[in-house]
Amino acid sequence: MVEQIERELLLPAGADEVWQIVTSSGWLAEEVHLELFPGGEASFDSEGCSKHGWVEEAVAPRPDEQSAGRLTFWWGTDDEPATRVELTLEPGGAQATRLRVVEARPLELLDVIGIPLAEGEAGGRGPAMLVAA
C-alpha cells in the first residue's frame, strides 16, 4: 500500500525562479539547508518543527530546453518515520511553471530502517540515519 499525497499547481513564474524559491529558506521551512546532489544532507527548521533527511535527486530545470527540474528528498522528525517528497517543475512557457508535489510513505517499516522502495539511485544511503540520530 502506498500512502501518498499529490498536488499540482500552475505558477506565474519561470521554472528557474520557482526552483530558486523551493530550494531556499522560507518555503519548505524557515531555515532550509539542502545539499543539491544525490546523498546530500537536508535539514528543515521552523519554529516548533525540525526535520532532517537526505537528497535523493536534484536536477535544476532548464527552461530554455523545456527540461523539467526535479527535487526528491526524504525528511522526517526524530520521532516519526521519514517520508519521500518529490517536487517536479515543468516549464510551461517563459512565465509559467507547473509544480507537482508528491509526498509518500511507501511503507512505514521500510522508511524506519532506511530502504526506500523506489528502484535504483538511492545508493544505499537512506533515512536510517534519522533513526540512528
Next chain:
Amino acid sequence: MADDAADAVFGALADPTRRTVLSRVATHPATATELAVALPISRQAVVKHLSALADAGLLERQRIGREVRYRVTPAPLSDAVTWIAEVGAQWDERLASLARGLQAPNHV
C-alpha cells in the same frame, strides 16, 4: 519496533532480488506465478522470497480460491487517514503561500 522484529526485517531485505519482489508487490498485489513471469527468476525462487518477506511481517498472504496473493501489510487505516489529512493540509498551505508570493505586486 522490537529488536527481533527489526532483525527479521533486515534479514528479509538483505537480498536485492527480494527488495525487487517487495517493491513490485507494494505497487500491485500479486501471486508467485505472476511475479515469476515478470521477473527473471523461477517461480520456486519467487516463492522463497515471498515466504521470507511474509515471515518478516512485510507481506501478508491472501487466499483467493486456489491462489495465494501477496500484498504489503497495511498500516492501520486510521493512521493513514490522519497522515494524509495532516500532511495534505500542510502542502495546501505551502502551495497557497507560494502562489501568493508570486502574484504579489512587488513580484517582477
